[in-house]
Amino acid sequence: MAHRTLKTRYRLLARRYGLQIKRIIPCHSLYKRNAAYRTITDRGDFLLKPFCRSLLLGRRTPKQQIERISSHIRTLKESGYPHLPKWLTTSSGRYWTSYRGQPYYLTEWIKGRGLQNDVQDYDNLGKALAGLHNVTPNSRLPMSCFTLQEAAVLKRQDALFRRQLVRFKRRGRWFRMHGAECIALADEAWRIMETPEVQRLLLMEHEHPALIHGDVTFPNVIIRPDRLFLIDWDRVRMGSIYQEVARTLLNTTLFEPRLMEALLRGYEQFKPLRPEERLLISALFRLPREAWSSAKRIALGRSRNVSRLVTRTWGRRLNAVVWMEGWAGAASPEGTGINEEGEPSAM
Incomplete structure (x- = not known):
């Protein structure tokens, strides 16, 4: 019936x-x-x-x-x-x-295949994301500093994790081994976001509103011979393009630098990023969100152990963070990549 x-x-x-x-x-x-x-x-x-x-x-x-x-x-x-x-x-x-x-x-109905371990797929995904972020919505919110709003939520998650970490260290081997790394990753992210150039970017974000997809993950990318499609637009809205780029890297690239590089290269072909924008994306990328999420699930009794995603990818994640630091630093004479003459600088 x-x-x-x-x-x-x-x-x-x-x-x-x-x-x-x-x-x-x-x-x-x-x-x-x-x-x-x-x-x-x-x-x-x-x-x-x-x-x-x-x-x-x-x-x-x-x-x-x-x-x-x-x-x-x-x-x-x-x-x-x-x-x-x-x-x-x-x-x-x-x-x-x-x-x-x-x-x-x-x-x-879009019939095609999913993302494969291929740099061209990720180059095309970067272009699709940049094209979306170049679309200006018809309406503008009076106070649309979206990244600052996202950062406030992330800081609350970080603070909760730090309170939980004291208890988890006594009974969880993973937290004893990597808890300090989680704290260091977050501390550096907040430091980057508090630099004057990034703060200016955040405060002026409302002058350049953009649409975001809101859920760029493996299942929501379909590739046909003629083009790449993003599906499931239930979360489309005005939002932080920097958060979306960082999350897309986290959700789709498996922390592989060559795929990350391809996605970012494709993105910048349509939407070049200024040095402070690269710094902001690298800061958002380094936040250990999956570890925060695992700690929350354990605290709520929904899980007994850290998720397999965290344990299996932690080493690759740390390597990816280092790669992102180089990518962000290479955009600025003040960073860790190149100097004003274009020559390699000391790391």
């Missing part, structure tokens, strides 16, 4: 887009079963997705959030952004519809 009710619901929703459903296939995400549905219709295959309210988009209702997302999608479409799947409109011209208060949207 429940299955029959779902089929009736999706057929009704599809008719609002002028489609007739032949078959529906559930799609699972990293976080949720049946997160979306591959909808096979008389006009081809599409992705039908229920929209869930996100705290990242503020305290708005689901309807208000999907309206704001639709506005951003329209902006991207009007700008000619090529890495966005086509969003279908209903007979009334809207990008979304609802069933008993639950918003839904429909996009083209």
Whole structure:
């Protein structure tokens, strides 16, 4: 009975887009079963997705959030952004519809492959990300210093970790071995962010608002022979491009410098970064977020040990931090890469 009710619901929703459903296939995400549905219709295959309210988009209702997302999608479409799947409109011209208060949207089905261990894939991902960050939204918030807001949240997470670390050191081998490294990584990140040039950048961020995807991860990158697509735009919003670049490096490159270099090279082909912007990205990258997250899960009783992601990648992560320091320093005569004459400087 429940299955029959779902089929009736999706057929009704599809008719609002002028489609007739032949078959529906559930799609699972990293976080949720049946997160979306591959909808096979008389006009081809599409992705039908229920929209869930996100705290990242503020305290708005689901309807208000999907309206704001639709506005951003329209902006991207009007700008000619090529890495966005086509969003279908209903007979009334809207990008979304609802069933008993639950918003839904429909996009083209993107068939392709995922990111591979190939520098060209990451070069293309960097270009796609830079193209997005070059799109100026139609509306501007009066106080949109997004990176400062993100930094405040990160500092609270760091402070919580430091309080928990005293207890974890007594019973956790990993925290005894690497807790001090976590503290040192965070201390250096905060020091970088407090330098005058980075502070000026943060305070002037509101003059250059930009859209971010909000969740660039392996499952949300699909590559077709003709182009790369970013999918799952449920978190698109105005936000910190520096945080997004750092998180994309953390989420997709497996801490491999050659892939990191390819992504950043592709990004700077479309959006060159000033020395202080490189410093800020390197600072955000070095924060040990996964260790913070593991400590929180242990404290809440959701896990007994540090996650495998942390234990297996910690050495590579530290090496990647060193590589990022060189990348950021090479952009500035005051850094650790090159001097004003372009010659190597002392490390």
